[in-house]
Amino acid sequence: MLSSRGKVNADQLDIPWRFALGTKYDLETNPLGIILLRNRRYSAGGPRFPAVLTTHLTEYFPPHEPLVGTDIGITSAATALHEVLAYSVAEPRGGILTSWPFYGRFELDFGNKAQLKVVCPETYAETCFQPDVVQVFEEALAKSNAEGLKIRAPLVVYPHNPLGRCYPKDTLIALMKFCEKHQIHFISDEVYGVSVFVSGEPDVVPSTSDLATDLTGIIDRNLLHVTYAMTKDFGADGLRLGALITRNEQLKKAFLAVVRCRRTAVASKFVTGRLREMGVPYLTERELVDAGVFLHPVEEHSLVLGRFRLVYIVERSIVDEWLRR
Numbered sequence: 302m303l304s305s306r307g308k309v310n311a312d313q314l315d316i317p318w319r320f321a322l323g324t325k326y327d328l329e330t331n332p333l334g335i336i337l338l339r340n341r342r343y344s345a346g347g348p349r350f351p352a353v354l355t356t357h358l359t360e361y362f363p364p365h366e367p368l369v370g371t372d373i374g375i376t377s378a379a380t381a382l383h384e385v386l387a388y389s390v391a392e393p394r395g396g397i398l399t400s401w402p403f404y405g406r407f408e409l410d411f412g413n414k415a416q417l418k419v420v421c422p423e424t425y426a427e428t429c430f431q432p433d434v435v436q437v438f439e440e441a442l443a444k445s446n447a448e449g450l451k452i453r454a455p456l457v458v459y460p461h462n463p464l465g466r467c468y469p470k471d472t473l474i475a476l477m478k479f480c481e482k483h484q485i486h487f488i489s490d491e492v493y494g495v496s497v498f499v500s501g502e503p504d505v506v507p508s509t510s511d512l513a514t515d516l517t518g519i520i521d522r523n524l525l526h527v528t529y530a531m532t533k534d535f536g537a538d539g540l541r542l543g544a545l546i547t548r549n550e551q552l553k554k555a556f557l558a559v560v561r562c563r564r565t566a567v568a569s570k571f572v573t574g575r576l577r578e579m580g581v582p583y584l585t586e587r588e589l590v591d592a593g594v595f596l597h598p599v600e601e602h603s604l605v606l607g608r609f610r611l612v613y614i615v616e617r618s619i620v621d622e623w624l625r626r
């Protein structure tokens with residue numbers, strides 16, 4: 302389901318660290334296991350922000366299947382998010398299918414780093430929302446694939462930029478079925494998801510997120526990915542936060558492998574404070590490993606023996622147990 306480069310990234314998360322002996326700590330299932338103070342379960346921002354975002358999304362995009370924090374990967378706004386997504390699902394010189402008119406920066410977002418081409422069949426503002434647009438997509442996919450530009454996903458913006466309208470449910474379902482048929486991904490850019498209002502225009506289609514759709518018999522849930530960001534709905538262009546909402550475990554891994562977490566002042570204060578309190582100037586690697594604390598000797602290439610890098614962006618309970626040991 303992923304591109305070869307996405308798969309390499311996803312698999313990378315499962316490679317055991319060279320010096321990690323024994324099994325991994327888990328409070329419930331393996332309390333005596335080795336503690337690795339590195340973060341592989343959460344993307345940038347730790348576990349709390351995705352959890353808070355589920356509350357927001359559950360309120361405004363009522364999902365058919367309940368959302369949990371680990372269904373959400375955080376990165377710096379939608380632009381970066383699309384880049385990581387493109388990289389993970391498509392090979393270089395693959396294609397993303399969308400309809401005219403479309404938000405022009407997509408060519409850069411999907412093109413610059415991931416090297417995808419945005420493929421646009423001839424569609425018009427008056428017709429691109431109709432369910433039979435899928436026929437045009439079918440033809441465009443066949444043509445593009447035959448020319449060696451393999452289509453990996455259609456991209457739907459919902460509500461649409463620049464047209465400011467929502468797709469009728471029938472159209473979205475037809476496009477999802479199209480993805481299921483070709484086993485390609487369905488990308489729903491919902492950065493304007495909460496910015497809908499009652500315009501009073503006739504024939505207006507009400508807004509519902511693709512997360513609200515019951516996917517049974519329509520599309521494999523692993524193929525649907527919704528992208529979200531703070532920039533539009535919160536009018537916060539400078540707040541570079543974007544969210545990939547997906548149930549695809551492989552994609553989550555590929556995403557986490559490239560979206561690194563940041564240290565926070567709070568975590569730093571907690572750990573250094575506790576180390577000072579405990580009067581711990583120095584511990585040998587052997588002592589730490591014997592106590593069930595994972596160390597990765599020489600990884601940080603210090604010339605001074607006995608120094609190591611302490612990574613502490615995991616749940617506080619795990620850091621606490623690490624310090625206790």
Ligand SMILES: Cc1ncc(COP(=O)(O)O)c(C=O)c1O
Binds near residue numbers: 378379490492538
């Ligand atoms: C449809 C759509 N998607 C994505 C973006 C990029 O959003 P961000 O500023 O969060 O990177 C924009 C910005 O205008 C947009 O209109």
